[in-house]
Amino acid sequence: MASTFSHPVVALAVGAVFTEEQLPRRYWVLGAACTLLPDIDELGKLVGIKYGDMLGHRGLTHSLLFAATAALVIGLQISARNPSISKACLVSYLFLCTVSHGLLDALTAEGLGVAFFAPFSSRRYFFPWRPLPVSPIGRIGVFTPRGAALLLQEFQRIWLPSLGTALIACLIRQITIRRRR
Ligand SMILES: [Zn+2]
Numbered sequence: 001m002a003s004t005f006s007h008p009v010v011a012l013a014v015g016a017v018f019t020e021e022q023l024p025r026r027y028w029v030l031g032a033a034c035t036l037l038p039d040i041d042e043l044g045k046l047v048g049i050k051y052g053d054m055l056g057h058r059g060l061t062h063s064l065l066f067a068a069t070a071a072l073v074i075g076l077q078i079s080a081r082n083p084s085i086s087k088a089c090l091v092s093y094l095f096l097c098t099v100s101h102g103l104l105d106a107l108t109a110e111g112l113g114v115a116f117f118a119p120f121s122s123r124r125y126f127f128p129w130r131p132l133p134v135s136p137i138g139r140i141g142v143f144t145p146r147g148a149a150l151l152l153q154e155f156q157r158i159w160l161p162s163l164g165t166a167l168i169a170c171l172i173r174q175i176t177i178r179r180r181r
Contacts, residue, residue: 002104003135004039006154008032009162010100016166018093027090030078034097037070038062038105051111054118058111062102063118071095104158110134131157 011031015023023031041061044053051057060066075091102114106127111134113124135150 002108002132002154002158003151004036005151006135006158007035007101007104009159010104011035011097013162013165013169014096014100015093016169018089018096023085023093027078027085027093030074031093031097034070034074034094035101037098038066038101054115054122058102058105058113058124059115059122060118062105062114062116064099064102064116065118065120067095067098067102070098104132106130108132108134 008031011028011034015028015031038061039057041049041055041057041059044055044057049055054060071091071094075094076087079085079087079090102116105111106114106116106125107130108126109130109132113126115122115124117123133150133153135154
């Protein structure tokens, strides 16, 4: 996995690119939480589930089906209480945030691949290009030379492209809004 600092940054880019609606701050937080949700499978270690199992790390919780189910369940619950934002918009945003986790994991250089099509297929996938380091920051700490080096790599390879994408999307949106007036 990329570190827990870097997965949520993708929610910023997804939200900025995806919707013209002004998302309230709590939806950005929810999107960031969804980028971390797939790693809930780490809890399986506590009950003896192995990495390569369907319920193991990068298994079912990293699949497209899990992302769709989580987005539907969470999005429909939230939008029922907040009708000001469209259901389709919120569910799609949360789906993209959740699925982004597996996509980033499939860009990492170590471990097993991602079971995007679980539970229908247990095959694990990586992208052919894997520029991201696996981040054991939880074990080695941020304030160690290795932790700092890993964070710097993630900053260059995840944060900068995500923030750049968000910035460009916001600029294009501002220009479009001005032209409409
Ligand atoms: Zn993961």
